[in-house]
Structure formats: C-alpha cells, structure tokens
Amino acid sequence: MFDVAPLVPEARAVAQAAARIYWQHLQNALQGILIHGSALKGGIIEGCSDIDFRLYLSATLLTPAGQLPLPLSMAIQRDLTAIDLAPFQYIQAYVTSSQTAHQHGGPLPGAYHMLYGTLPVPEATLPELLQRARETIERAQHVPARVAAELLEAGGNRLQLRVRYMCTDVWPVMYSVLALQAPQPLEIWRLSKQSAMYLLPANAPLGRSIRRFSQCVHTYYEQSHSTENALAVLEQGVAFLEAATHWYASYR
Incomplete structure (x- = not known):
C-alpha cells in the first residue's frame, strides 16, 4: 500500500x-x-x-x-x-x-x-523555485541578530533547539544559493546535503563556512551535546548565512 x-x-x-x-x-x-x-x-x-x-x-x-x-x-x-x-x-x-x-x-x-x-496539485515551476530561493536567502539576513538575542536566555533545552533551528535555516539557504548559481536549478534540490555542499568551492567564503558548519553539526550530534559544540554550530551557521547574504547582495 x-x-x-x-x-x-x-x-x-x-x-x-x-x-x-x-x-x-x-x-x-x-x-x-x-x-x-x-x-x-x-x-x-x-x-x-x-x-x-x-x-x-x-x-x-x-x-x-x-x-x-x-x-x-x-x-x-x-x-x-x-x-x-x-x-x-x-x-x-x-x-x-x-x-x-x-x-x-x-x-x-x-x-x-x-x-x-497521487499528487493532487501541480509541481513547482522553475520561476517558482527561483522565487522561493530568493525569498529564503532574504529571510536569512535576520537570523544572526535573532541568534545573538536568544543566547541571552538559558534553561531547559533551549540551546539544543537553537542548534536544530540553525540547521533548518542553513541547509535551505545553501540549496537556494546553489539553485540561483546553477544552469539547471532543479537538479540541485535532488542532491543530498553532502553532495550539494561540495559544489561550493572550498577556497571561497561560502564553501569554507558550509564545510565548517557541517563538521560542527556532525561533532555535536555524533560526539557530544556540549555547550561549546552547540555554540560552534551556531557560530559557523551565522558565518555561512552572512556569507550567503553578502553573495546575494552582489548577485542581485
């Protein structure tokens, strides 16, 4: 079934x-x-x-x-x-x-x-995909300030949730940047995060920061949910989002 x-x-x-x-x-x-x-x-x-x-x-x-x-x-x-x-x-x-x-x-x-x-609605078109990508990156510019403000709070599982939310902010922005760069944008969204990540040059700000972010995420979830590991995820996530915002400013 x-x-x-x-x-x-x-x-x-x-x-x-x-x-x-x-x-x-x-x-x-x-x-x-x-x-x-x-x-x-x-x-x-x-x-x-x-x-x-x-x-x-x-x-x-x-x-x-x-x-x-x-x-x-x-x-x-x-x-x-x-x-x-x-x-x-x-x-x-x-x-x-x-x-x-x-x-x-x-x-x-x-x-x-x-x-x-069966799918009861039409699939997204290429113009719709590109518009979603632009909107995703534009929303990301507000994340660093939000993270800085939220780190003044503590207790419960707040820090763990912020790490999770950072992942939900960063990965869509990565796909969105790549979709705007790619000659075949639809192909980007069919890739795993790891495969997509390596399309960004390692010697450029976007490529460096997304690799560091990914490494920090794996360390946090696979080794230790320590405070320092959580903060490293947030720091590298913000670095990538700021790099994406800077790239998008020149793209537009």
Whole structure:
C-alpha cells in the first residue's frame, strides 16, 4: 500500500509506520502522502535529521484554519509517539488541500516521492523555485541578530533547539544559493546535503563556512551535546548565512 522502496533503507520502517497511522485515521479524506528531504535523497545526520511528510487531504475534513480538528490530531499524535524514530530526531508533517495548495506551492520535480496516492496539485515551476530561493536567502539576513538575542536566555533545552533551528535555516539557504548559481536549478534540490555542499568551492567564503558548519553539526550530534559544540554550530551557521547574504547582495 505504501511505496517505501525509493527511500534510503534507514527511513523505510519509520515512513511505513507513520504513513499507516495517517491512513488509518484519515482514510477517505487522504488523497496522497508525500515524502521529501534526506529520507529520500540521503545524507541523514543521526539524531538531527527529521523525516518530512506532506499530507494532501480533502478540504471537507479541515477546519476553516486549514488544519485537522484537534481531537483527530490528538488521536494521530498518540499513535505516532509509539514509533521508534531512530535515526531521525522527529517527524515533521504539513497538511495541504487543493484549496490551500497555492499558499505552499507544489513540490519540486524529482525532489519528492508519493508514498501513497497521487499528487493532487501541480509541481513547482522553475520561476517558482527561483522565487522561493530568493525569498529564503532574504529571510536569512535576520537570523544572526535573532541568534545573538536568544543566547541571552538559558534553561531547559533551549540551546539544543537553537542548534536544530540553525540547521533548518542553513541547509535551505545553501540549496537556494546553489539553485540561483546553477544552469539547471532543479537538479540541485535532488542532491543530498553532502553532495550539494561540495559544489561550493572550498577556497571561497561560502564553501569554507558550509564545510565548517557541517563538521560542527556532525561533532555535536555524533560526539557530544556540549555547550561549546552547540555554540560552534551556531557560530559557523551565522558565518555561512552572512556569507550567503553578502553573495546575494552582489548577485542581485
């Protein structure tokens, strides 16, 4: 029922279990389950990577806010918590209907896989991809100031969350820079993070900073969640985002 064969081996059991739960609760309203990211392209960082789903649903099931009714979401959550997510950190899923698809845009050709059903919306076009890339880089200019402000706080798992959020800021910017540079932008999004990273010259600011960032991320998640390792991730992430912002200023 769920086509997990194209996924990397370590993602198949998690994807199968999650898809079955979504299907059991949503059934007739469920038009399709899409998966993208490292579960499909490879390059999973153990304990860091998430597994990304998009659920395409009939609008009749959704609230006026475009989400599932709270009791239904709670029932799904109860079942999802029983899944052993390793090597992923968590499941990330978004709900889309044919009426709200324009708010998110279609998926990028070749960079997604339908686990179940069919894609009920058009794929993203090249102009849409390039516009998303520009918007992603433009948003990144605000991240360094946000990080500096947030580091005045402490307690709980705040620092761990900031490391995770930095990853969700940096990797999309890397892909966006490469997409704007590439003669075939769609091909960039089909690459794993590691493969894409090495397209940036090692002797240039973007290439140096993204390699250092990647090394710090692996050290943090694979060796020690120490304060210094966390701060190193944030420092190198900011360095890359600043390099990307500088590059984009000349690109425009």
